[in-house]
Amino acid sequence: MHQVADVEVAKNIMDANKRLADKNLKNLEEKDIFCVDFVGAIGSGKTTLVEEIIDNTDYKIGVLAGDVISKFDAGRIEKHDVPVVGLNTGKECHLDAHLVGHGLEDLPLDDLDMVIIENVGNLICPVDFDLGSHLRIVVVSVTEGDDTVEKHPIIFQTSDVVVINKVDLADAVGADADKMVADAQKLNPKIKVIKSSLKEGVGLDEIIQTIEEAMNN
Amino acid sequence: MHELSMAQGIINAVLETAETNNATEVTEVTIEVGRLAMINPEQLQFILGVLIENTIMEDAKVNFEEIPAEIECHDCDFQGEAVLDDSDHYAPLVKCPKCDSLSVEVLNGKDIVVKNIVIEKPDDT
Numbered sequence: 629m630h631q632v633a634d635v636e637v638a639k640n641i642m643d644a645n646k647r648l649a650d651k652n653l654k655n656l657e658e659k660d661i662f663c664v665d666f667v668g669a670i671g672s673g674k675t676t677l678v679e680e681i682i683d684n685t686d687y688k689i690g691v692l693a694g695d696v697i698s699k700f701d702a703g704r705i706e707k708h709d710v711p712v713v714g715l716n717t718g719k720e721c722h723l724d725a726h727l728v729g730h731g732l733e734d735l736p737l738d739d740l741d742m743v744i745i746e747n748v749g750n751l752i753c754p755v756d757f758d759l760g761s762h763l764r765i766v767v768v769s770v771t772e773g774d775d776t777v778e779k780h781p782i783i784f785q786t787s788d789v790v791v792i793n794k795v796d797l798a799d800a801v802g803a804d805a806d807k808m809v810a811d812a813q814k815l816n817p818k819i820k821v822i823k824s825s826l827k828e829g830v831g832l833d834e835i836i837q838t839i840e841e842a843m844n845n
Numbered sequence: 846m847h848e849l850s851m852a853q854g855i856i857n858a859v860l861e862t863a864e865t866n867n868a869t870e871v872t873e874v875t876i877e878v879g880r881l882a883m884i885n886p887e888q889l890q891f892i893l894g895v896l897i898e899n900t901i902m903e904d905a906k907v908n909f910e911e912i913p914a915e916i917e918c919h920d921c922d923f924q925g926e927a928v929l930d931d932s933d934h935y936a937p938l939v940k941c942p943k944c945d946s947l948s949v950e951v952l953n954g955k956d957i958v959v960k961n962i963v964i965e966k967p968d969d970t
Contacts, residue, residue: 630965635866639858641851641957642882721847753847756883756955781938782883785947815938817948818919 645757648725652732652760656743662843663743665759667783668767669776670749673793675701676826677767677835678744682708685836687742690735694723694748701746711735722753725760742843751780763842765835769794770803777811784812789820789838796825851884851957852892858959859902868964871902877958879912880929881939881951905962914939914954920946927954 656663666674675693682689682705691712693702702714713731715723728745735743745761747754751768766787768776771794777784784790790812795805809821820838824831855876863871878886886909897903916927918941927949929937941949 630869631968632872632963632965633866633868634961634963635862635868636961637858637862637959638961639862639959641854641858641959642955644854720850724850752883756847782881785939815947817946 642756645725648729649758649760652725652729653762655729655732656737656760656762659737659740661737661740661743662763662839663745663759663761664763664765664839664842665745665747665761666765666767667747667751667754667787668749669751669769669772672749672767672769672772673791673824673826674746674749674767675704677791677793677824677832678705678746679708680826680832681744681836681839682710684832688740689742689744690737690740692723692728692731692735692743692745694727694746696721696748705746711740717748720753721748721750722757723747723759724757728759751776751783755782755786763788763839765789765791765839767791767793768808770798770805770808771801773801774798774803774805774807777808777815781815784815784819787816787819788842789822789835791831791835792821792823793826793831795823795830796828848884848888848892852889852896855889855893855957855959856896856900856902859905859962860900862959862962863901863964866964867966868901868962869967870965871905871962872965873906873908873963874902875908875910875960875962877910877912877956877960879954879956880914880937881954882957884957902962910960912954912956912958915952916941916949917952918944918946919948919950920944924952927951 694715705712713734764787914927921944923943928940928942931937
């Protein structure tokens with residue numbers, strides 16, 4: 629004989645990630661470490677930006693480099709003599725707080741004052757996953773097309789800063805960088821917008837200054 | 846885009862509750878999906894169907910309910926259900942219904958919640 633029962637589960641699947649993100653943040657704050665999380669599409673310039681920040685500041689930086697299956701980004705960053713942990717997501721399209729938590733265990737946190745997380749190249753999925761960072765910067769390049777910002781509203785609504793990169797190539801690819809600026813500001817009136825050409829060193833100072841302002845707040 | 850990891854989380858939650866309640870079979874599962882979660886219920890249903898093979902929830906009917914988007918407006922302090930402009934986006938723009946501002950904080954509507962399950966269990970437990 630069987631009986632049928634209606635059982636409440638009330639389990640929020642997103643809560644597990646949020647709890648781990650809070651734990652990561654607490655862990656970082658206990659060690660007085662500032663954490664920046666870079667998101668953006670494949671080829672937007674995230675890794676180059678991480679390299680430039682390492683080379684042009686005196687912070688003791690550790691990096692968590694997210695990649696679906698490869699180690700290329702971690703290998704590039706390693707050459708700048710900073711501790712780096714490559715995080716392979718395998719089949720997933722985003723980093724989550726669980727992977728980041730394990731990555732933090734492998735960084736020498738006692739010797740660091742900044743952790744940079746480079747997410748997997750994707751403008752969609754990272755939206756759902758807090759990692760425990762203090763500042764989220766989305767990097768988008770003009771070569772992705774100047775409708776990229778309006779096509780991916782939520783990542784721009786939930787990030788603190790947007791870097792519009794490769795502006796030196798805008799004419800060559802027929803993109804209007806100012807449209808991307810306007811779209812980002814329309815979607816998120818609070819977002820800080822910085823136009824950059826990392827290849828030419830344009831915008832880097834402003835990006836570093838923005839990170840420092842967030843750090844001191 | 847990350848339906849697989851969500852589906853695994855859902856199945857773990859269902860099977861855990863089923864086991865605690867000595868279920869022999871799960872016949873129904875109700876999942877609440879936030880209107881703003883970057884999840885497509887159809888894709889979620891598809892991957893769930895693959896992952897539940899050979900489990901006690903194999904034949905469960907899966908129901909989806911939508912959690913509406915609730916916001917607090919930074920400009921006019923409105924709190925409540927947002928206006929969702931999906932005229933040219935599948936993932937809608939979230940707007941304040943009172944002043945049309947896009948400068949809003951999302952209070953609710955991003956979560957995926959396993960709400961309840963219907964199970965069969967032996968009479969004497």
